[in-house]
Amino acid sequence: MSEQIFLQGPAGQLEVFVDYPQGEVKGFALVCHPHPLQGGTPQHKVPALLAQMFLERGCMVYRPSFRGSGQSTGEHDKGHGETDDILEIIQQIRCKHISLPFYAGGFSFGAHVMAKCFHALPDEIKPKQLILCGLPTATVAGVRHYVTPQIKGDILFLHGEADEVTLLSDLIEWAKPQRHLLTILPGANHFFTGYLKQLRVAISRFLVDE
Numbered sequence: 001m002s003e004q005i006f007l008q009g010p011a012g013q014l015e016v017f018v019d020y021p022q023g024e025v026k027g028f029a030l031v032c033h034p035h036p037l038q039g040g041t042p043q044h045k046v047p048a049l050l051a052q053m054f055l056e057r058g059c060m061v062y063r064p065s066f067r068g069s070g071q072s073t074g075e076h077d078k079g080h081g082e083t084d085d086i087l088e089i090i091q092q093i094r095c096k097h098i099s100l101p102f103y104a105g106g107f108s109f110g111a112h113v114m115a116k117c118f119h120a121l122p123d124e125i126k127p128k129q130l131i132l133c134g135l136p137t138a139t140v141a142g143v144r145h146y147v148t149p150q151i152k153g154d155i156l157f158l159h160g161e162a163d164e165v166t167l168l169s170d171l172i173e174w175a176k177p178q179r180h181l182l183t184i185l186p187g188a189n190h191f192f193t194g195y196l197k198q199l200r201v202a203i204s205r206f207l208v209d210e
Contacts, residue, residue, distance in 0.1 A: 032110030
């Protein structure tokens with residue numbers, strides 16, 4: 001059962017769901033959910049899976065609701081204000097876990113926000129490992145153009161080969177100059193429908209047990 005807490009962000013209060021691991025807390029993790037205007041919540045199956053994977057490795061997991069969604073105040077800001085919010089949350093939760101390793105993950109819009117945060121953070125407080133699922137890197141379904149910064153680090157990129165929202169070809173073009181390693185799930189759509197078992201396997205292989 002998740003605990004609901006509220007943290008103060010630049011645009012007001014932010015609702016955050018906190019999950020506690022069984023036994024010793026060995027790290028902490030922050031997981032961002034998909035687009036709130038398309039029904040994305042911290043309870044979505046992909047961020048829920050990411051949270052579960054971090055929990056199994058002894059992490060305390062924080063899943064915020066983006067501004068204007070759930071019980072978070074403010075209005076949706078196309079990833080700009082949301083990045084400011086998540087950077088503020090990272091600062092606050094780092095103070096609670098000053099000596100523990102930090103992990104992070106995000107799905108779709110949440111992956112975009114997390115990539116921007118990763119880019120903005122100083123190296124010494126970047127997440128030790130980062131998981132980005134369905135990362136938007138260009139125009140999404142003719143709705144909006146995403147500008148995703150170049151990032152480097154220990155990052156797992158998970159993408160559906162048949163992703164109809166954030167095209168695999170766009171991700172490859174973005175990743176090519178950075179020489180990123182990509183993990184592609186053949187046949188999977190944007191929401192990884194029917195592929196959660198494969199996601200779990202890929203994430204298990206990536207996450208390093210301390």
